[in-house]
Amino acid sequence: MKYLKICLLTLLLVACSKDDATSNLSLDEQLVGKWTMTNYYDDTFFVEYQNGVIEKIVPEETNYAIEFTDNPKEIKTIGFLRYSREEYEIVDGEKVITGPVGTNFMDGDDGEGYHTGTWKIENGKLITTGFNQIGPDEFEEFSIISTIQLKGNVLTLTLDNAQFGSHLTGEIIIEYKRQ
Template sequence: MNSKRQILKLSLLISMFSLFTACSSDDSKTQNNINYETKILGTWNLISHISSNSITETRTTIVEIGSDYNYTIEFTNNPKFINTNGNYNVNIKETNNQNQTINFNEVINSNANQQEGFHIGEWSINNGKLITRVYDIEPNEPGSYELTTEIVELTDNRLVLKTNNSASSSNNYTVTGNTTLIYER
């Protein structure tokens, strides 16, 4: 009788352990997906925009540094859409193949009627990367493309996004470099 009881206890213990590890493994996989998609939701304030690009064919380098930030990005869930609002300056320094440099400013100005910024429109997350589309007027217009952005850091208060700018290359030119955007709540 004592032996049957020990076997029953051991079987119960093994079953509970198997159930626990199976649930815990599934939960961690689900948690990673939910973690990004739920943590990114809400409104973020832009605090830094830094970009450095090179265009191979023209041997041009472009450095962008943001300033005067009054710009927010909001990730909504249903639908998964990015809303931007406000403005900021982008100070651009462009150097050509003859080492001539021009400096100019671009203002990113976004509101409910006109969305501007690095990330706009529908969004998704795949393997820790933010997926959006780049376009001027319509997401499927000629020249638009899917943009994959690495989520470098995502905490309750900080979001760091880094994009490999080669996605903006075309048949006519090759772009290398990165853009890093930092947001806080």
């Protein structure tokens, strides 16, 4: 019995020391590595037209992942995100599905996604910067800001849709699990 108590105490101490070591790392250091998407939810409301779109991950058809690298600080995407898409209107304070229900996708192997390009942490937020091609030899820089919630091996990134234009409200919530 005494041997069992010592083993359990040792196991508890090792588990606690591992958690403490992770919490001593900066947020930048904790993000470095590969993360597999476990959830995608986008509720975008178009203020001018008074309608919205809800997009949700189709888990059985998704194998999307991102990788935070440190030198250089870049985010790489791989895999495929399939999501369902449905349109809605607000009727008596409730969301009522009004449009077609379908699916769409993001192809991480082609660099598609909200979190691509270079990254930095500023005031506890993730800022990613990339470029859109607007002409044959012309590119426009853009940045995306996400709030970060990191609990153990689960990373939740939340984007306020208003950053994409004053005509939008709602948020995008993306969850990842460390590989």
